[in-house]
């Protein structure tokens with residue numbers, strides 16, 4: 801099968817992520833999308849990062865009604881921080897029957913040269929890149945396919961700040977995720 805991997809902190813998952821995943825799934829030959837929850841992004845600070853089990857649970861709740869989508873905790877069992885090339889290598893060994901590609905926002909593409917073994921990622925995997933507000937797709941490479949997807953100016957940072965300030969986050973993320981955040985008092 802062709803599997804699209806959507807790596808992220810998902811702190812928390814929101815409609816921007818879900819719309820991108822559905823758009824790329826719909827416009828490509830992918831059979832499934834796996835949301836890979838990264839315990840620790842090598843280039844981000846741990847500040848306000850809730851526990852990885854909570855982030856995974858929120859992803860599971862958000863995608864429960866979409867049978868093309870799966871949540872993956874593969875990086876929970878791997879060394880920290882989470883280097884994408886290591887996860888790709890592990891998954892390719894574990895599932896030789898699948899072809900893996902990855903999704904990348906243009907904001908992360910800009911940083912790709914700082915990633916561990918990024919040349920290997922470009923040499924071995926296809927990258928589906930989609931625009932993020934304020935960041936044009938700035939790198940051209942045969943492995944990079946640009947996907948025209950709606951630009952939604954939602955970020956997990958904005959959502960965390962709104963929750964902390966007790967403002968509404970309704971419609972920015974699925975109701976089940978909002979309920980989970982409230983019940984576990986996350987980001988307060």
Ligand SMILES: Nc1ncnc2c1ncn2[C@@H]1O[C@H](COP(=O)(O)OP(=O)(O)OP(=O)(O)O)[C@@H](O)[C@H]1O
Nearest residue numbers: 808809810811816817820905908952954955956957
């Ligand atoms: N609104 C959005 N539309 C499309 N892609 C998004 C959106 N928000 C995040 N992404 C992408 O999803 C991936 C995972 O993002 P991440 O979990 O860090 O979310 P984020 O909202 O950017 O988080 P934060 O605000 O905490 O940095 C990244 O590649 C990022 O580019």
Ligand SMILES: O=C(O)c1ccc[n+]([C@@H]2O[C@H](COP(=O)([O-])O)[C@@H](O)[C@H]2O)c1
Nearest residue numbers: 807808809838841843882883884915916
């Ligand atoms: O492999 C790397 O060197 C690397 C550097 C920066 C980010 N990443 C991964 O990119 C993904 C997106 O991160 P985030 O925090 O923006 O959701 C996440 O899975 C990170 O582990 C990976």
